[in-house]
Structures are given as C-alpha cells and as structure tokens.
Amino acid sequence: MTDNNGLGDHLTFRTIDLTKHYISGETVIKALRGVTLEIPKGDMVVLLGPSGSGKSTFLNIIGGLDTPTSGEVYFRNDRLSQYTEKELTLFRRHNVGFVFQAYNLVPSLTALENVALVTDISTNPLPPMEALEAVNLGDRASHFPSQLSGGEQQRVAIARALAKRPEVLLCDEPTGALDSATGIVVLRALQDVNKKYGTTTVIITHNASIANMADRVIYFGDGQVVDVKRNDNPISPEEISW
Ligand SMILES: Nc1ncnc2c1ncn2[C@@H]1O[C@H](COP(=O)(O)OP(=O)(O)OP(=O)(O)O)[C@@H](O)[C@H]1O
Numbered sequence: 001m002t003d004n005n006g007l008g009d010h011l012t013f014r015t016i017d018l019t020k021h022y023i024s025g026e027t028v029i030k031a032l033r034g035v036t037l038e039i040p041k042g043d044m045v046v047l048l049g050p051s052g053s054g055k056s057t058f059l060n061i062i063g064g065l066d067t068p069t070s071g072e073v074y075f076r077n078d079r080l081s082q083y084t085e086k087e088l089t090l091f092r093r094h095n096v097g098f099v100f101q102a103y104n105l106v107p108s109l110t111a112l113e114n115v116a117l118v119t120d121i122s123t124n125p126l127p128p129m130e131a132l133e134a135v136n137l138g139d140r141a142s143h144f145p146s147q148l149s150g151g152e153q154q155r156v157a158i159a160r161a162l163a164k165r166p167e168v169l170l171c172d173e174p175t176g177a178l179d180s181a182t183g184i185v186v187l188r189a190l191q192d193v194n195k196k197y198g199t200t201t202v203i204i205t206h207n208a209s210i211a212n213m214a215d216r217v218i219y220f221g222d223g224q225v226v227d228v229k230r231n232d233n234p235i236s237p238e239e240i241s242w
Pocket of ligand 1: 022023024029030031049050051052053054055056057058220
C-alpha cells in the first residue's frame with residue numbers, strides 16, 4: 001500500500017486534485033472540484049465555508065466514509081483512495097474518531113459504558129475512565145445520557161471517539177446544537193485532547209470565531225479550497241465569543 005508519494009512523518013493527510021461528483025437524476029452535482037491539501041500531524045484544523053461548499057464531503061472522504069470520484073487521498077504513507085471497503089472499515093476502526101452534531105449515545109448505557117463499547121473492538125484503547133477524565137467528566141461516569149446536559153453528552157461522544165486512541169479526530173459541527181457557553185466547554189475538551197494526545201483534529205463549523213483556536217484554517221467555496229491560513233497564536237476556547 002505504501003508508494004513513493006508517501007507523506008513521511010509530519011503529515012496525517014494529503015489530498016491531490018480530489019473530486020466528488022454526485023449524480024442526481026439528470027444532474028451531476030460537483031461537490032468537490034479539485035481539492036489539493038495537506039493536513040499536518042497533530043494540527044487542529046478548522047474548515048470554514050458556506051453551506052454546500054463541500055466541507056462534509058471532504059471530511060467524509062478523508063475519514064474513509066466515502067470515496068472520491070477522482071484524485072488521491074494519502075493517510076500517512078498509505079494511499080487511502082485505493083483502499084477496498086474492508087480496508088476502509090479497518091482504517092476507520094483503528095485510526096479515526098468521529099464526532100457529529102448528534103451525540104449518538106446509547107440511552108440505556110452509562111457514560112462509562114458508552115465509551116467502553118468502542119474500546120472493546122480496539123487494539124490499543126485508552127482505559128474508558130481515562131478518556132472520560134480527558135474531557136473532564138470523570139465524576140459523571142455512572143450517569144446515563146438522559147441525566148447529562150447536551151454539552152456533557154457531546155463530551156462523552158468525544159471521549160468515546162478518543163478512547164480508541166485514534167490518530168485523527170474528525171468533527172462535523174460538534175457545537176452546532178449547543179449554546180455558546182456549552183460550546184466553549186466542548187471546544188476546551190477538543191483542544192485538551194489535541195494537546196495531550198497529539199490527535200490531528202479537523203473541525204467543520206459555521207462559526208468563524210472558532211477558527212481563532214485553530215492552528216490552520218481552510219476556507220472552502222464551491223467545492224474548492226479558496227484559502228488556507230496558518231495561525232501562529234491560536235487562542236484558547238474561553239477567549240472565543242459568539
Ligand atoms: N449524497 C449526496 N447526494 C447528492 N448530493 C450530495 C450528497 N452529499 C452532498 N451532496 C451535495 O454536494 C454539495 C456539497 O455538500 P456538503 O455537504 O459537502 O457541503 P457542506 O459545505 O458540508 O455544507 P453544510 O455546511 O451545509 O453542511 C452540496 O451541493 C450537496 O447538496
């Protein structure tokens with residue numbers, strides 16, 4: 001699977017001229033129109049752009065949930081865009097934690113049990129309690145989702161994603177359902193995880209102020225990358241206001 005275009009140690013992803021076309025009846029929707037990008041290992045990256053600009057499509061492709069129409073995706077030294085379905089399943093299982101706007105917790109399981117579900121199928125998991133402590137929820141381990149606030153449930157979802165010790169955390173609108181104060185606590189959990197475990201973190205948001213806590217901001221427009229900015233002084237989530 002390794003070839004000469006491998007990324008070496010400093011990049012988690014590289015995409016080359018990535019396109020994604022969806023066929024809808026007679027129409028072809030060009031969700032991605034040639035995206036060439038690098039995502040350095042350990043970076044916290046924010047994707048910004050108008051609705052329909054291709055952010056989720058891009059995230060789903062690098063996360064192995066979808067495949068490109070053309071172009072290449074490299075994960076470390078591996079050409080992800082040539083993976084079989086089975087290889088993509090293993091890639092997701094071992095390397096990628098997903099966090100979505102919906103928390104998708106199992107209501108009949110406690111916070112700790114929700115996290116432990118994932119560690120059962122991982123090769124080198126974090127102890128579930130350590131994952132909960134990383135998002136500052138160690139004291140809520142025995143609570144059920146219905147006993148937790150939205151922000152706390154989202155932090156359980158982050159702990160669950162983190163518990164398999166993934167290289168990458170991919171987050172699609174993780175604060176989309178939360179008020180700003182709660183959103184900031186969730187962003188604090190993501191920043192703590194990024195710093196403590198060196199997890200490459202990619203966050204889609206509609207909230208431009210969140211970009212100030214990123215190492216790198218990638219702006220999408222009409223299926224393309226229109227700008228990439230490096231931020232040498234990312235701020236802490238508590239300094240963000242929206
Ligand atoms: N499964 C699909 N079938 C058909 N069209 C799709 C599909 N998924 C996405 N699209 C289209 O591809 C384009 C890009 O969608 P995408 O969800 O990637 O944008 P986005 O930037 O994430 O938008 P949002 O911010 O609203 O979530 C849109 O025009 C969308 O309607």
